[in-house]
Amino acid sequence: MASVTLRNVQKTYPGGFLAIKGIDFAVGDGQFCVLVGPSGCGKSTLLRMVAGLETITDGEIDIGGRIVNQIEPAERDIAMVFQNYALYPHMTVYDNMAYGLRNRRMAEPEIKTRVEEAARILELGAMLTRKPGQLSGGQRQRVAMGRAIVRQPKVFLFDEPLSNLDAKLRIAMRVEIRKLQRRLKTTSIYVTHDQLEAMTLADILVVMNGGQVEQIGNPLDIYQKPATTFVASFIGAPPMNLLPIKPDEFKSQSGGDLAVEAGILGVRPEDLVVSSEATSGIAFDLTVEAIERVGAETYIYGTRQRGAQSIAANPGETPPGEVIVRIPGAVAPDIGEKIRAVAPREKLHLFSADGRQRIGP
Amino acid sequence: MENRAIFSGKLLPCLLILPQLAISLIFFYWPAAQALWQSFLVQDAFGLSTEFVWFENYVNLLQTPEYYHAIGVTLVFSALVAFFSLGLGLLLAAMANRNIRGIQIYRTFLIVPYAVAPAVASVLFIFMLQPGLGMIARALQRAGIDWNPVLNGTHAMILVVIVAVWNQISYNFLFFLAGLQAIPKSVIEAAAIDGARPMRRFWTIIFPLLSPTTFFLIIVNITYVFFNTLGIIDTATGGGPSGATQTLVYKVFQDGKVGTDLGGSAAQSVILMVIVVALTAFQFRYVEKKVHY
Numbered sequence: 125m126a127s128v129t130l131r132n133v134q135k136t137y138p139g140g141f142l143a144i145k146g147i148d149f150a151v152g153d154g155q156f157c158v159l160v161g162p163s164g165c166g167k168s169t170l171l172r173m174v175a176g177l178e179t180i181t182d183g184e185i186d187i188g189g190r191i192v193n194q195i196e197p198a199e200r201d202i203a204m205v206f207q208n209y210a211l212y213p214h215m216t217v218y219d220n221m222a223y224g225l226r227n228r229r230m231a232e233p234e235i236k237t238r239v240e241e242a243a244r245i246l247e248l249g250a251m252l253t254r255k256p257g258q259l260s261g262g263q264r265q266r267v268a269m270g271r272a273i274v275r276q277p278k279v280f281l282f283d284e285p286l287s288n289l290d291a292k293l294r295i296a297m298r299v300e301i302r303k304l305q306r307r308l309k310t311t312s313i314y315v316t317h318d319q320l321e322a323m324t325l326a327d328i329l330v331v332m333n334g335g336q337v338e339q340i341g342n343p344l345d346i347y348q349k350p351a352t353t354f355v356a357s358f359i360g361a362p363p364m365n366l367l368p369i370k371p372d373e374f375k376s377q378s379g380g381d382l383a384v385e386a387g388i389l390g391v392r393p394e395d396l397v398v399s400s401e402a403t404s405g406i407a408f409d410l411t412v413e414a415i416e417r418v419g420a421e422t423y424i425y426g427t428r429q430r431g432a433q434s435i436a437a438n439p440g441e442t443p444p445g446e447v448i449v450r451i452p453g454a455v456a457p458d459i460g461e462k463i464r465a466v467a468p469r470e471k472l473h474l475f476s477a478d479g480r481q482r483i484g485p
Numbered sequence: 486m487e488n489r490a491i492f493s494g495k496l497l498p499c500l501l502i503l504p505q506l507a508i509s510l511i512f513f514y515w516p517a518a519q520a521l522w523q524s525f526l527v528q529d530a531f532g533l534s535t536e537f538v539w540f541e542n543y544v545n546l547l548q549t550p551e552y553y554h555a556i557g558v559t560l561v562f563s564a565l566v567a568f569f570s571l572g573l574g575l576l577l578a579a580m581a582n583r584n585i586r587g588i589q590i591y592r593t594f595l596i597v598p599y600a601v602a603p604a605v606a607s608v609l610f611i612f613m614l615q616p617g618l619g620m621i622a623r624a625l626q627r628a629g630i631d632w633n634p635v636l637n638g639t640h641a642m643i644l645v646v647i648v649a650v651w652n653q654i655s656y657n658f659l660f661f662l663a664g665l666q667a668i669p670k671s672v673i674e675a676a677a678i679d680g681a682r683p684m685r686r687f688w689t690i691i692f693p694l695l696s697p698t699t700f701f702l703i704i705v706n707i708t709y710v711f712f713n714t715l716g717i718i719d720t721a722t723g724g725g726p727s728g729a730t731q732t733l734v735y736k737v738f739q740d741g742k743v744g745t746d747l748g749g750s751a752a753q754s755v756i757l758m759v760i761v762v763a764l765t766a767f768q769f770r771y772v773e774k775k776v777h778y
Contacts, residue, residue: 177674198680210671214693214777223689224679271679 126188126201126278126311127153128174134182135169135335143169145335146183151328154309156302158343160322161332162358167315168283170332174313175204175281188278198227203272204281207288209264211256211271217243218252221270235274242270245304262293269301273308280305282314286321298324319359323347331355353479356390362423362448364390364473387483390473393423393450396465398457405468408447412461422456424449426463517758523751542752551728552736552753559732562646563710569650571702574657575695579687581658582665592662599655603648603713607720610648634722638729641722645730648717653709657702664698665691696776703772704765711761733757 128151135144144166151157159167172178174185176197184191192200203224212220218239225235243249246266256264265285272280282301286294302325305312316322322329323343331338331346331354339351343359350356350364357363369389391406410426428445449465457463474484527538546552581592598606613621616633625632634640668691676690692699715734718724724731724739731739734757741750 175674175678177677197674197678198682202678204675204678206671206675208669208671210669210675212672212676212690214696223676223681227680227685271675275679 127151127155127186128157128188128279128311128313129186130170130174130183131186132183133170133173133180133185135166135173135178136181143335144173147332147337149328149330149337149340151311151313154311155327156305156312156314156325157328157330158314158316158322158326159330159332160316160319160358161338163317165332166335167317167332171204171281171283171313171315174279175202176200201278202281203275203277203279204283205265205268205272205285207284209256209268209285209288211264211267213256216253216255217248217259217267217270220256220267221274224271224275238274238276239270242274245273246270261289262297265289265297269304273304273310276310278311280310280312282312284316285314287316287318294321301325319361323359329359331358333358349482350390350473351482353388353390353475356473356475360392362393362450364392365396365447366390366475366479367428367445367447368477387477388475388479390475391467391471393448395467395471396447396449397467398424398449398451398463399466400464401466405466405470406472407464407466410447410449410463410465412457412459412463413446415456415459417454417456419454421450421452422454424451424456424463424465426465520751520754520758523747524755525748526751527748538748542748543756546749546752546756551731554728555731555733555736558642558728558730559711559734562642562649562714562730562732563707565642565646566649566653566710566714567703567706569646570653570657570706571699573650574654574702575661575699577654577658578661578665579691581662595658596655598651599653599659601652603652603716604720606652607648607717610644610651611721614644614647636726638726641726641730645714645718645721648721649710649714652717653706656709657706660698660702661695664695668694693777700768700773700776704768707764708761711757733760 130147130149133144133147134142136142147170149157159170161167169178173180174187176192176195180193184193186192187200187202212223215223221239221242222235225238239252240249243252246269248263248266248270251259251263251267256267259267265288268285285301286297289297298321301314314321314325316325326343328340329343329346330340333354338358339346339355346355347359350359353366357366367389369387389406396408408426408428410424410428412424412426414425416423416425426447426449428447447465449463470485472485473482475482524542525537525539526535527541528535577595581588581595585591601609611619613619614632614634616622616626616635622632631637632640634644672694673686673690676686681689711732712734714732715738718730718732718735719738722730724735733753737750737753737757740746740753744750
């Protein structure tokens, strides 16, 4: 059991490319930290630096009160689950799990106890004599988990462990991982690009973009109060509607409480309601362009009738001027119909014009 | 996961394998059949009369002590060459598989020896190891070693082993390097996190995962050392001194081409062929079980 602390961690590649631009965060003992971000944001690199598979060019990483910058991966007392599982194909499931213990010269009876315990937890008991080639994707994933837990390390590191599984299995394994971590109480760092995985697994969520941290915090706090437009559009599906607004426009819509210059207004699709009544919040007059029915709810894609100026698009963001409305049930307006979507004032998010700062509420 | 092309007719697949079949027939099966036929014949010195003698050639051969000597020489020679060319090839490939500056240049230079013809390689080493004027030979003599491959059988054997190994390392290096690069990096990283030090990682993870490559190379190297080293031995030692480097294939060449005993030579090449086929079959039967694909 240990805490992990990163202090101004940086990574510069030999060519001079700054991949990690100074990252600080701390994961408390037994906490589950998720690093989330789009591909190429440096999250996997950062995890590999914690593991010791990549060098740290500046700053320091502290695992359990020990600076590990110059320490070999084997000596860091961590275990890692790789995206492609990285099982040893020529060894049986038992030997795969026992390998790390044998390297540490543990006595065979103790190894047997630990492997069998892990196999019992992960329901791999019947597969101990098989080789990885004879297992399904989900079973391989569990062997990779088993290899990590038999070691009883201070920290678990997960590098997108579920991305090679099909959608259904991914959800099942996500729940398994969470239950396992709660039970073992081992500090964990988990990398993913899937915001849903991030939201459901994390005690601490670290949203990364371009080698930097955009926001750190409790997942629900991040969802409710995203610090930047990047976080606002990356966390949550469908993404938050982001619309550039002029001060007078905002004032008239919101009732004039927030006196600000031009900025970006954000409103989550589920906070919009299709209604013709005037409210104290903001109202959009939309032309319905597309409808997506997913059963329990329906997404309405509409364009604003007043011309909207375009803003810099972040990954996953809605196109300029398009507004998504999420309504419960399957009853929806027709395509081409004109509707009014309204959101109450307390549900609005306001960002600076460059999107780098949250200014209200 | 099988991904095969399915042909509907019989004509196209037959046409496609025809060139390979033709080459095998003309350059392997025909000469092999001829050798088998000739091994039952005896010709007089002027080639005027030929007599069918059944197994007389074989009986004569198995009664000559020199033949058993050649078998011994071949075993020593092939064991040494296979061991060193595989071992050094693997060592160099493991070194060249790391991220070091200028690795492309090293790799290229390591492959170049394969482009040198065996006879040319022989000549290069003869110059360097020539007792009178070779620079390595003189260095050895200065160090107090009475180096003389022309008179000393052991030295002659060392000379041909060096040339044969040098000539074959590149080939093994190339295949081992490709084999090493096919091992997923994350598996090696997982082993590193699992606490395996580099040497242990090599013997418990990398070497077993290389086994298909190693197995293939053992077969190829044995074939190489049994047959293709003829040019090296002919140029470097001519089988001498007093038969110290006379391998089976070189004896076939000498008895048939130089001694013009075509029947005896054909009998030898039939036996040699049987030995190599048996060795290969043995490996597929027993060694391949240890290979992890």
